[in-house]
Each structure stands twice: as C-alpha cells, then as structure tokens.
Amino acid sequence: MTSLRTGGPVHPSHAVLRPLGPDEIAITGGFWGERQEVNARATIAHCQEWMERIGWIGNFDRAAAGTIAGSHAGIEFVDSEVYKLLEAMAWELARRPDDELEARYEALVARVAAAQESDGYLHTSFGRDGQPARYSNLEFGHELYCFGHLFQAAVARLRTGHDDLLPQVARRLADHVSEAFGPTGRVGVCGHPEIEMGLVELFRITGELRYLEQAELFIARRGTGTLRGASFGPFAQEYFQDDVPVREAVTMRGHAVRALYLASGALDVADETRDDALADAVALQWASAVARRTYVTGGVGSHHQDEAFGDDFELPPDRAYAETCAGIASVMLSWRLLLESGDERYAELIERTLLNNVLASPREDGRAFYYTNTLHQRMPGAIPDEHELSHRAEASLRAPWFEVSCCPTNVARTLASIGLYFATATGDGVQLHQYGDYEIATTLDAGAVRLRVASGYPFDGGVEVTVTDAPSAEIALRLRVPAWAVGQAALSEDAALVGGAFEVRRTFRAGETLRLELPLTARVTYPDPRIDAVRGDFAVERGPLVLALESVDLPAGWSVNDVEADPATLRADGDVTELSVTRRAPAEASWPYASDRLSGEAERVTARLVPYYSWANRGPSTMRVWIPRVG
C-alpha cells in the first residue's frame, strides 16, 4: 500500500497537476454543497432502497447461497450499480463520516464479498451451475465492466483511508483477471470499456504492476476486431470502438459512454507507461469530438440508436441522447486531460458539462433522474410511475429507476466526490478550476497552505479566496477565468492572465483575500453553420449556465414549438433573464411544404429563461435551448 488518503478518483503518477484528496479539499456549502446534501440525504439511500427492493443487491446473497441460477434479478450487469453505490458511499463517508452510513456500507460490502468465488471471480450473472459460462458473452455480458466499477469503488475506499474488505476483494478479483486475460490468457476485451481505468488506479494505489500491464493489454487489444455484434450490422466494430486501435483513431465514435471510458483508461495507461503517442492520440480524438460532436450543454451522443456519437456536426436538439453517463464520462476524460496538461480549457468543459448536462439528470429532490438529456422537448413529458422501472425516460419526466439504471448511481458517486474536481496543486502553487464554497488544506514544496473559497457562483460572479494559512515563501495561486469572461473578469490585484487563469505569484500572509469578479451577463450564442439542426437558431447563456425556455414560463396553452424571438430583446436583471418571445400561428396546411416561406399572426410576451439543468421540475412542459431567430 503506497498512498492512502491521496488524490481523488484518479491520481496519475506523471501529470502536471496533482489532484487533491478528500482530506485536502471539501465543499462547505453553497450551490454545490446543497447538491451534495441532496445526494447524501436522498439519492444514495434511494439507490440502495431500489436495489434492495428489486433484488439487485439480493443477487449477491443468492450467488453466495448457490441459488442464483434462474433467480438473477435484472439485466446481466446490475452488479455494477451496486459497486457505483459503494463508491458513492465511500466518498460520502469521507466527506462527512456517519456511523449509520458506515454500517450500511460495511454490511453491503460483506454481502458482495460473500459472493466472490475461491479463485477471485465475482459476478452474479455468469459462471455458476445453470448460468451462462464465464466470459461467454464478452460483447454484452459486461463482466469486466462490472469488475472495473468494483475496482473504482475499492480505490475510493483506499483513498479515503480504509484498507478493509472491499480492497481485498478487489485485489483477488484483479489477480483473477490478470490470470484469465493476461499475456498467457484469453485474448479478449470487454464489450464495454471501464476495467482499464479501474486496473490502473488499483495499480497506482497498490503498486501491483500486473494490474497496469493488464490494462495496457486491454488497450492494445482494442481495435483489433475481437468483438462480434452481428445485430449491429457492419458498424458493430465502431459501436465497440473495436474498429481501429486507440492510438490510430482520429475522433470519438460509436457508443458514447464506451468511447469515453475507453479514452479515460487509455490516458491512464499512457500516463503510467509514459506513452506520449497514446496520450496525444486521445487528446486529438477528444478535441475533434469537442469541436464537432458536442452539444452546447456539454452533452455528447446524438443518436438514440446505439447510444452513439453522431457524425460531425450532427447535433439534433430534439433527438439529443446526451446520456447522463456520457456527460460523467466526459468529465472523467477532461479531468485526466486537465491533470496531464494543465490546460484550463478542460476545466471549462468540465464546468459546462457538470452544470448543463450532468446536473440536469437528478430531480430537485434527488429521487428521480434523466437518463437522456434532450435539448428540445416537443411534447409535455409523461409522469413515470414512481414504483415501476422506466425505459430511459425518453418523452417523460425524470424517472425513479431504470431497467438499465447506470445513470442514478453514476450521479451519486460523482456528486459525492465532486469537490475533488475543483482544485489541484503543484509543487509551487494551487490552481482553482471551479468556484463555489470550499476549503483547501494542502502542502506545497514551501509548506502548508490553507485557502477558503467563497462564491455564489454560478448565480453570482464574485469569488473570494481567503488565505488562512500560507508558507513564508512565494507560491502561485491560479484562478481560472472562463473564456466568456476574458476581457471583463477583474481580480483585486494586478495579475497576468496566463493560460486561461489569473496567476498571482508572491508571498501570502494568512488572512489575505483575493477577489475575482466574473461578469455573469446574459449572452447570445450562435451555432457553427455546419450544425444543420439548429440553423437559424440562437441559444442564451449566462455565465457558465446554458438557459432554456420552458413552456411553464409561457402563457397557458403555448408550446415552445411555436415560438421565435429576436436575440436583441434579451435582458438580464438580477437573477432574472428574459426574452421577448413571439408566438407564430401559421395557418394549418394539409402539406407542410410550400413555395412561400410561411408566416402567420403573432403574439408577443416577455418570458423568463431558466437554467437548463433545472427544467422539468415544475411538472410536464415543453422546453427548448435553441430558439428560432425572428426574421
């Protein structure tokens, strides 16, 4: 054991920036504090209650008892949801220790551990008498995917200071994988990447080189066509990212979550093996996808079919899939790239994606979720049954649970650890990437430093950074300035804007405060003309938030489908952002194509815009981010 209580979900050995661990940074309240409270109070318990009720946790008990054949609840890979819940609990226990939660955590781990077989294998869907054989369905069985989530949960436990049962289970399981799929084992990969990240982190924290070598093998094998998926047709290999080796690919393609988990794992391998070519390949793929295959919300994946990235500039707002898990995976990849490069553009994309894609998933009360995150809801959503499994929640309001329920537990683990993405350290300084209310206590080369950050962000652009403890030598504090604020952002003292951040390099005294002011004015955003689906439209952003027009803010009976607006009417006053919106009333025609550009009588109202993430919390509504431009 080399590094307990160091770093967050990922801790690269050779990165430019060092992540802070849960004993170095903590959110203390405010916008993100509220979300962590809801996550702790509601979401984590909600996930456990559902999985107890529908037998997904019970699968482990039945596996341990030898009665699982024929009685497995849920689809093949529901083990992973239990592991993501365990990861969420581990981070939450570090954030705020709680005996009752600790007891629930340990009891759940014990049930998981009891199902582990003598050779280390652990999965409730495969391998026992009466079940499909182990690794008989690498394409869709997701055994290794589940293992990867278990490894991440174990790493969370280790990084929060506990070397107890789950890490032991993880090491036995990783040893088994290294036997089964190692250099002399089966030449296979999992249909759903994920284990690569888990293995590298487990290597990082245990020092067990075999785990890194196994991850390296999985990355090297990918793109060599070992997977088969006839029902996906000639593009099956692309779906699995098994069409082209990772280091040769030029963009993100196929199933979005798979693509981004794979890229994250590849970057972890590249960091540890100092494989710059592999790291560069991943960075270029992501740059291409960010420039051409990403929604303004940061969401990715524009095909419902196969949950896939679309082609370049194929970004339909109404058919946006923009899966919550893909947003989380995007954050995971951008975070690794930020650590590797120090480039604040990744921090900005993390902010955009968290606020405008990931946060749109949980309902205000933390007990229902969007799986997909459309940018245009054409029909008021149906209200899902609070006691039934839902199917991805397309065309409905947020749903409590899903047949494939990857998103709720992914939200839970992300929110429980969200503060760990807010700042980093180097030998000579601290870098503040995200704003809110939080405290940092870490040690630089020159000595200990403590900071208190206070901000009403994203609703207030003022950020106060108070140095509560500082070494007597010079250090560098960096405060990120978002691209939309460059030229208007002001710091309380002279500082150079270097690489997307104000950098103040000097000796600090305890009690000193830096004040940053970011202009949260509302602004109009236009799409690249190649994004055909939103031609003639504009969006409104305010600070880091993408805003939306929701029908509950329009007169009764209006739908967002029939409106257009002049961007010049955009007004922001205090918390309120408003737009003058015109309702078209085109004559009903029997055929919707004509020689003339149709128009009709118009009514006009002033309508309030709301943060996109908050939509659909006031009952069924229609909603759109991209608004047709008048004229």
Add this chain to the structure above:
Amino acid sequence: MTSLRTGGPVHPSHAVLRPLGPDEIAITGGFWGERQEVNARATIAHCQEWMERIGWIGNFDRAAAGTIAGSHAGIEFVDSEVYKLLEAMAWELARRPDDELEARYEALVARVAAAQESDGYLHTSFGRDGQPARYSNLEFGHELYCFGHLFQAAVARLRTGHDDLLPQVARRLADHVSEAFGPTGRVGVCGHPEIEMGLVELFRITGELRYLEQAELFIARRGTGTLRGASFGPFAQEYFQDDVPVREAVTMRGHAVRALYLASGALDVADETRDDALADAVALQWASAVARRTYVTGGVGSHHQDEAFGDDFELPPDRAYAETCAGIASVMLSWRLLLESGDERYAELIERTLLNNVLASPREDGRAFYYTNTLHQRMPGAIPDEHELSHRAEASLRAPWFEVSCCPTNVARTLASIGLYFATATGDGVQLHQYGDYEIATTLDAGAVRLRVASGYPFDGGVEVTVTDAPSAEIALRLRVPAWAVGQAALSEDAALVGGAFEVRRTFRAGETLRLELPLTARVTYPDPRIDAVRGDFAVERGPLVLALESVDLPAGWSVNDVEADPATLRADGDVTELSVTRRAPAEASWPYASDRLSGEAERVTARLVPYYSWANRGPSTMRVWIPRVG
C-alpha cells in the same frame, strides 16, 4: 369464388372508384416500363437467389421434412419474404406470362404448401417439436403477419386468374386463424399488423364471411393493451399501436410500417362493414400525419430508434429513417383512401411517395436496396459486401440483402403491380391518376372503352391520351392535375378543373386524342417553420420529383455539408436543373458555438441537381435534399 381477374391488390366493395385489374391496365414502356423490366429481369430473381442461398426458402423444406427445429435460417419472420416474392411473381406473370417463371413459381408454392400442417397452420419458426410454441411470442414472432403476406400472395394469384395451390393453402390457413383467434379463440393480435388486410381481401375474393369477421375482431382488439413489450419501456403500447383503439386515435404513431399496415387493414374492414366512423378516424389520422409527420419525399418515420414516427414536425433530414416499407405502406393506405373518396390529393401523395421514397430504394440494376432513405448523407457511404447480409444499410450504399430483408421483396411486389395504381374506373368514366406509357381496356356502364396513354413523365410534362375504343354514349375522362401545376396545366380542349382533375365529359370517337401539358419547371420549396431541423433551408422540386445535391456533382473534395445557396440562382434548362452553390469555409474552432454568427471565405460553382431517387448510383457520395439558404 366471386371475382377472378378483377381488381389489383385491393378491391373494396363500396368504394367510390373501382380499381382496374391486370387485364384492364398495363404499362407499355417508358419510365415505369423500364422499372418493371429491371424488376422482372433482376430483382425478382435476385430475391429468390438470395433466399435459396441463405436457407430462407429451405426452411419450408426442413419444416416439411420435420428437421426444422434447430436449423431454421434467419429471424423468425422470414417466411413473409418468400410470400412477398410469390406475390411479386404472381403479378409479374400476369404482366407478362413466362413459362420459366411460371415453373419457378409453382415449384416454390409447392415447397411452401408442403410445410402446411394438417390443421392449416403454416409457419417455419414455431410450433414443431423443439421450436417455440405457436403464438408464444405474438409481440415479435410475427406469425399472423406472415400469414397476412401469404393471403396477399394468394389474392394476387386469384386476381390474375389462377385458383390453384396457393389460394387453397391460404384458405386452410385462414380457416385455422378463424378458429384460433375467432370469437371463441384466443383474445390476441399480432405485434405487427398485416393480416387484417390479407383477411379482408381473402373475404372479398372468396366470399367467406369468417375472414372479414376475423379482421374486424383484430381491429377491434387493437389498442386494448393485449401486447407486452417491456424492452420498449412505457411507450411499448404506442410502438405496437396498442395504446389507443384505432377508432379513437388522432394521428399516426409508433412503428411506422405497423401503423400504416394497421390503418390500411382498418380501412378495408370499414369499407366492408360500412363503418364510416372507423373510416373517418383513419382518414383523420393520416391527414394529421401527412401534414405534420411526413418528409418532402413522402417518406415517413423520423426515428431510427423503434423505426417510429416522430413527434409533429420532428423531421430531421440526416436522421430520417423513412423506411422503404413505410413508403410502400403509405402508398397502400393512400390508395385505399383514394378509392374510398375519389380525392386526388391521395393520388398526388402516392406519386410523391413512389417517385421520391420507394424508387430511391432499388439500385439502378435492381440488385441492391436502401432500407432507410435519408435526406442528408453526411459521410460518403461504405460499399456493402455483395455477398453478406447487411444491417439496414445506414451509412452505406445500397445493400444486396438484409438480416431483416422486408424492403427488397416489398419493392418487388410493388413494382410488379405498379400499373394497377395508375387509373381507376367508375360506371361513367375513367380516372387517370398517374402518367406514363400505358393502356387501359375496361367496360363502363355505356360500354367498352380503350385508352392509350403516352408520356415522358416525370421528365416531360406532355401527356397524350388517345381513345382507341369508346362507347357511343357520353363518358367522363378525368386527368389529374398535380397541385404544383394548377393554374399552368393546359388541356387540349376546354375542361373544368374539378377536384384536382380536368374532367372531359362527352361522347368520344375512337382515334381522338386529349393532350395535357404539365409545366415541369423547377421550383423552390420551403418548409413549415415548425420543422426545426430544416429551418433556413430550401428544397428544389421539379414536377413530381424532389431533387438533391450530390457531392459527385460538386468539385473534387467538396462535401454537401459545407455548402449554401441562394434560391434565386435556380435554373432549369432541358433536362438540367442547376443551382449556384457556395462553399463556406468557416475557420476551424475548438468549440462550435460562439457569440458571432460564423462565416468564412467562400467559393462558388454551378452544380447540377439530380432526382433524389437516383442518388448513390455513382459511388460513395454525400447528399442533401435541404440546402442552407444564403444570408
């Protein structure tokens, strides 16, 4: 047997217009004659060769031999492809008798008949030892769907003058269905509607009332929630049109082919039972879908996911599914509505859909097909392997065969019988709905009439109708005038434009000719502003053809994704339609959203537009129907 050699694929008892049978109307050459030749020479043989090679026809042999369990080739419902091929052969044999084809037809029927069980049941995927039980998967097994196709094939054989083996098989099978699903049988419906049409036609030609009553029962049961489809989530019932009874629905929804086959069957039932309320409901549903859920090509179905109709005005060109079979089903429904109402708007939609959706499916040589018919190809399509099964041909050129290969055989039966959709008769006249080279010989109340129609349509707007035989009394000849031609169409004699057609009501002498001139000028078409996905775009139509811009008509290295055009530059000269096209070159950005509306340097060329149906016959290309408007 009441009515051999009468009517085409559908022959309602109470309709306003009477369809003509294969001995009353025949295409003699020209545009459609060429397509029938390719269908006869290439497509029909191609379908049979493929289904022999991959064992779909052999399924019947193995079923007859009792060896089918464990050796069934293809998905559950491949029987239906053999039946559609038999229907195509039956119509083709009437169009042009051919001993070799007759022998192939009879041999194939004999193999099918040999697999029929003693109680009339006939399906190669269910019911024998070692197979799933009969009707154990009504949602997706498609047994009744297959039966419906067999009935239609049998009806084609009867309507072309042969009461031989296949009609006998059909009657035994229909008797079985009437037992199994009749008033005292199982209360179920097929997941995929189709049998309703087949049963009504079988009733119409045999007079067996039980078949009509069974169809009526299936229609009445639909929408009562007897189907289950958990993997489709809360919208499963909509997918199957099992959410709302047919007579209560207000639009087309769910899986597009299912929806349109169901509506066609419901209309057949309504005609025979004189159920005007049911007929009106279907007409209203279709009117709503035509006005709000139909592509400019006539294609329907805007979701790849679930092959479904989208919401109102949700018509993305790049993600158009617009399945060939849905286009054919649209023609089937519109044809029934035309017969019931006499309203030429249905004939116009048939023309649009045939020319711009259905005809886009077969490759020029008739040996490869599009399953989906996109309106915007963003990446040059891959070339499918000519010897492998393809998956719906998304992102590829036309493919020779598919895992689910409903479209090729549907194209084959439609083209073999296409002339039967061109004209109708009433007691006092003949109605010409479609133009081309064809001859009509029928009998009106006043006596025999023979017409010869000659036209280079859709490339030449001149239509000559020569009366080669006429009764001595007054009759009415109606010549449809498309909506785009109203005000410019000219007939060689004074005639009133009544209900979308010039009507000449007088006594004709043999040898007389009517000359209709339709203006085939190129025209610009704009979408309803509610179709968000093509805002700011225009399309070009010329006569009945929707045109497209294909990259092979642009300079080397250009893609259609980067162009825009001023509609005022549209020019038509002879066969050539041209547009001045500007290539945008926006600066590459790392993020595709900005405060300014982006533009870039521009190059301009004059590019030829081609009929949409003909695209992708010159190698891989990008293509678009909707062109961004400059400015």
